[in-house]
Amino acid sequence: MKPLFDWMVHFGFYPYQPVDCTIDRVASMLTAGGITHxxxxxxxxxxxDAADGNSEVAEVVCNLxxxxxxxxxxxxxxxxxxxxxxxxxxNCIDGALSQDIKLFRLYPGDQGxxxxxxxxxxxxxxLNVSPVRAVLMExxxxxxxALRGLLDExxxxxxxxxxxxxxxxxxxxxxxxxxxxxxxxxxxxGVIPAIVSKHGFNRLLYASDIPLGSPGAIxxxxxxxxxHEELLEGMWxxxxxxxxxxx
Amino acid sequence: MVIDxxxxxxxxxxxxxxxxxxxxxxxxxxxxxxxxxxxxxKALYYDFREGNEDLAGTLxxxxxxxxxxxxxxxxxxxxxxEIEKYSGDPRFVGIKTHPMINRxxxxxxxxxxxxxxxxxxxLPVLVHTHSNSELESPRHLVRVLNTFPELPxxxxxxxxxxxxxxxxxxxxxxxxxxxxxxxxxxxxxxxYFLEExxxxxxxxxxxxxxxxxxxxxxxxxxLGLSAGTLAKLMxxxxxxxxxxxxxxxxxxNENRHVQ
Numbered sequence: 001m002k003p004l005f006d007w008m009v010h011f012g013f014y015p016y017q018p019v020d021c022t023i024d025r026v027a028s029m030l031t032a033g034g035i036t037h038x039x040x041x042x043x044x045x046x047x048x049d050a051a052d053g054n055s056e057v058a059e060v061v062c063n064l065x066x067x068x069x070x071x072x073x074x075x076x077x078x079x080x081x082x083x084x085x086x087x088x089x090x091n092c093i094d095g096a097l098s099q100d101i102k103l104f105r106l107y108p109g110d111q112g113x114x115x116x117x118x119x120x121x122x123x124x125x126x127l128n129v130s131p132v133r134a135v136l137m138e139x140x141x142x143x144x145x146a147l148r149g150l151l152d153e154x155x156x157x158x159x160x161x162x163x164x165x166x167x168x169x170x171x172x173x174x175x176x177x178x179x180x181x182x183x184x185x186x187x188x189x190g191v192i193p194a195i196v197s198k199h200g201f202n203r204l205l206y207a208s209d210i211p212l213g214s215p216g217a218i219x220x221x222x223x224x225x226x227x228h229e230e231l232l233e234g235m236w237x238x239x240x241x242x243x244x245x246x247x
Numbered sequence: 248m249v250i251d252x253x254x255x256x257x258x259x260x261x262x263x264x265x266x267x268x269x270x271x272x273x274x275x276x277x278x279x280x281x282x283x284x285x286x287x288x289k290a291l292y293y294d295f296r297e298g299n300e301d302l303a304g305t306l307x308x309x310x311x312x313x314x315x316x317x318x319x320x321x322x323x324x325x326x327x328x329e330i331e332k333y334s335g336d337p338r339f340v341g342i343k344t345h346p347m348i349n350r351x352x353x354x355x356x357x358x359x360x361x362x363x364x365x366x367x368x369x370l371p372v373l374v375h376t377h378s379n380s381e382l383e384s385p386r387h388l389v390r391v392l393n394t395f396p397e398l399p400x401x402x403x404x405x406x407x408x409x410x411x412x413x414x415x416x417x418x419x420x421x422x423x424x425x426x427x428x429x430x431x432x433x434x435x436x437x438x439y440f441l442e443e444x445x446x447x448x449x450x451x452x453x454x455x456x457x458x459x460x461x462x463x464x465x466x467x468x469x470l471g472l473s474a475g476t477l478a479k480l481m482x483x484x485x486x487x488x489x490x491x492x493x494x495x496x497x498x499x500n501e502n503r504h505v506q
Contacts, residue, residue: 017410019435029434032469162430167262185430187462189455190264212433216469220461224277 001071002232005037005239006030006215007136007158007182008207011060012043012053021211023060033208033215036072037239039136040064041105045079051092054078058099075243077103077136081111082119089119093126102243105136128152134242136160153178156242158205161185170195173203180238182207187221196227201234205242248482250282250489251275251460252341253373253403253428253452256305257288257298266456268305268312274460275311281482282311283455284489286343286373290317299329306338308492315343315373320351320358327364334368337492341401345375347383354390362391362398371399371488373426378409385413392420399488401450404429410436417444424488428454428463434470441476450488451481 009030011023021043030038040061045053054076061076068074078096080089096104104127108114127135134156151157157179159169166186172179173195184207186192195204208215222228258265275283285306290298295317306314316333318326333339342365346353353362353374365372377383385406392400405425406413410432416423417440425440425448440449453463467480 017408017433017436018439019433163261170262187430187458188259188261188263189266189270189459191262194262194264211435212431214432214434214466214469217462217464217466220465220468221459224459224461 001034001036003036003071003236004034004206004232005039005236005243006033006035006208006210007039007205007239008160008184008213009038009210010041010043010046010212012056013047014043014212015047017212019211023064026211027064029208029210029215033210033219035206035208035210035215037074038210039075039077039103039105041077041079041136046105046107046110050079050081050084051088051095054092054096054099054101058096058101075103076101077105079105079107080123081107081113082117082123083111083113084119086119086122089123090126093123093130097130097132102131102133103136104132104134105138107138109138124151127155131245133245134158151178154245156180158182158242160207160209163188166191173199179203180205180242183218183222183235184209184213187217192222192225192231196231201227201231202238204231204235205238206232206235248478248486249278249280250284250451250482250485251280251453251455252284252401252450252485252489253426254283254285254455255288255291255457256285256302257290257456259288259457261457263457271312271456272310274455278460278464280311280460282313282485282491284313284315284341284373284485286315286317288457290319291343291345291348295319295322296325296329299333303333303336303338308338312338313341313489313491314339315341316370317343317345318361320344320346320349320353320355320361323357323360326361330361330364330368330370334370339370340489340491341371341373343373346387347375347377347380350382352382353387359390359394362395366395366398369397369399370490371401371424373401373403375403376413377404377407377429378412378431379407383407384409385416388416388423389419392416392423396420397422399424401426403452404454405432405436405440407431410439414440414443417448424448424450424484426450426452427467428452428458432463432466434466437467437470441472446476446479447484449480450485 042053287298
């Protein structure tokens with residue numbers, strides 16, 4: 001099996017639809033989708049308490065890595081919610097770093113804050129002097145403008161897209177070398193080939209959005225591309241480059 | 248038999264490639280899709296009469312390209328006129344409406360008149376539904392289903408994220424069907440409808456050319472359904488639902504999803 005790193009996987013409880021998000025279900029979907037490595041996030045952290053979610057995902061990832069074979073591995077993606085104010089945000093980040101979390105996933109849209117939130121600005125300053133490798137952004141219009149000059153270039157920014165913001169982020173690939181796009185919603189005809197033609201395979205990452213998304217859908221979409229094998233290899237190399245801090 | 252009940256031709260204001268019927272036919276052949284039922288994006292976003300006319304120029308029974316007559320919920324007389332104009336054309340097998348783009352609710356007075364015209368022709372109506380705005384809510388279908396219980400209605404995208412609202416339509420009519428093309432369709436969503444609505448009221452749609460055809464197909468194929476259930480979902484249900492002209496030649500892919 002070829003290695004594949006999935007940048008968008010969650011577990012826990014999903015409050016808005018009846019979806020089975022148990023870790024066993026998630027693991028079985030990953031296996032069925034041929035996904036060998038994943039950045040795992042906790043819905044508890046997104047929807048309820050970031051610090052609790054970070055502790056949860058750190059523990060779950062530790063357990064999963066202990067029982068996984070050498071061909072599979074998991075990375076914990078922590079989070080913080082600037083809406084809680086700076087003291088809580090700072091404690092949350094420090095707690096995550098102490099648990100060896102090196103990826104953060106942010107949810108401005110779901111949590112109702114913007115990229116200009118003062119607690120976010122201070123949080124980014126803290127991330128810039130930490131071992132953090134990447135910040136995974138759920139889609140938001142104003143993110144690009146706010147992120148310019150804010151994040152250290154050694155930290156990769158991994159974005160999940162929507163139709164309405166796709167062109168903004170595609171343009172950002174030209175002048176923000178540490179921005180990567182996930183293929184999760186790049187399902188328009190010719191979108192991935194257009195990115196590959198301008199940037200090679202260097203700026204794309206695999207993401208399934210398990211358990212909400214379907215790896216079957218993503219995999220069939222990717223398999224239809226003429227340079228499918230090169231794309232998979234490129235996404236794997238990109239993932240490793242980010243995780244090793246060479247974004 | 249594979250029938251894609253949610254297709255488009257025309258352009259979109261997104262960074263996707265402009266495609267045409269040749270592209271669609273190539274994808275259909277590559278993926279084993281026998282028939283596609285198409286609406287014009289120009290008809291949805293701009294002039295529905297011009298879009299329908301464009302579409303009529305590309306439809307071909309022998310190639311498996313069928314059409315929806317697009318209506319505009321702000322234009323009662325002209326929409327009914329379009330239904331009358333194309334309902335005798337065997338290539339047009341349904342009606343398409345997009346309340347969000349029209350900025351008009353399906354159960355508005357105008358919408359109800361247009362649905363009455365659809366019901367009189369016994370043509371299935373594909374209704375865009377989603378969770379992004381109130382206008383797209385599946386709840387706007389309640390009045391339509393209650394008023395025209397014999398009208399076959401396809402709930403496009405099955406409500407998007409708000410699919411539980413779409414599921415509330417299941418007991419209202421035996422003639423309500425569910426289609427799942429959407430970025431946000433979860434495997435659990437399809438399985439839920441399978442359990443609650445049964446395997447005879449689910450349809451395969453891709454939302455091509457806004458999406459690549461493979462996306463929805465891969466999702467449904469990855470659910471682990473029995474071959475018989477998958478065959479119904481992928482095409483047999485649509486074959487029964489739509490008034491395809493008799494004697495339509497089928498492609499070599501005819502039996503691909505039949506047990």
